[in-house]
Amino acid sequence: MKRALLVTIPWLLAAGPPAAGPQYDHEGRLLRPRGYREWKFIGANYGMGYSEHAAPKKDPTFHNIYIQPESFREFAATGRFPDKTILVMEVYRAGTNASINRQGAFQDAFLGVEAAVKDEQRFPEKWAYFNFIGGGGKEREAAAAFPKQACWSCHNEHGAADNVFVQFYPLLREARK
Numbered sequence: 001m002k003r004a005l006l007v008t009i010p011w012l013l014a015a016g017p018p019a020a021g022p023q024y025d026h027e028g029r030l031l032r033p034r035g036y037r038e039w040k041f042i043g044a045n046y047g048m049g050y051s052e053h054a055a056p057k058k059d060p061t062f063h064n065i066y067i068q069p070e071s072f073r074e075f076a077a078t079g080r081f082p083d084k085t086i087l088v089m090e091v092y093r094a095g096t097n098a099s100i101n102r103q104g105a106f107q108d109a110f111l112g113v114e115a116a117v118k119d120e121q122r123f124p125e126k127w128a129y130f131n132f133i134g135g136g137g138k139e140r141e142a143a144a145a146f147p148k149q150a151c152w153s154c155h156n157e158h159g160a161a162d163n164v165f166v167q168f169y170p171l172l173r174e175a176r177k
């Protein structure tokens, strides 16, 4: 009994890795994260474009961003995301003309998800980026990591903390105040 207590207490005190960590197939592709709608919702963005000279988007989308609750708590306490953190970004087409709506936009067709994963042993740059939005409205079940230049570099250079665009997610911004 005494021994069980000694073993249990340090485990309770340590924050520990997120319960729902990244899963891969035998080719090392990330499996599409499941159950993320039960995680912590940290913010939503509309129609953002990242390149300076681009024309306004014809088809703006909404982004909804979720993180595992354990990673949220660790970030709030330390300003760092623990190993095995996943951020899921849902993408929705914006709708305008429907029902009684005459102004503004709502989240219409679901297009799929992208994911950012911190896996320190697996990825030399610690973070890797994935897109599960398939052609023809079909979601991909598994996705390979993009090369560093495609995603990581911008996230690393411009993300406010540890590769993540904390500056655009109100719950992460507030957690660090």
Ligand code: HEC
Residues within 6 Å of the ligand: 045, 048, 050, 051, 063, 065, 087, 088, 089, 114, 115, 116, 129, 130, 131, 146, 150, 151, 152, 154, 155, 163, 164, 165, 166, 168
């Ligand atoms: C030129 C800069 C840039 C590039 C390149 C880029 N992103 Fe992002 N990404 C952003 C910004 C800004 C946000 C936050 C705002 C938003 O889009 O909602 C973001 C947010 C994300 C998020 C939400 C979690 C986070 O890290 O903040 C995911 C997931 C993501 N991007 C995936 C990707 C993938 C996959 C690629 C490569 C195919 C990619 N990004 C390339 C700028 C970039």
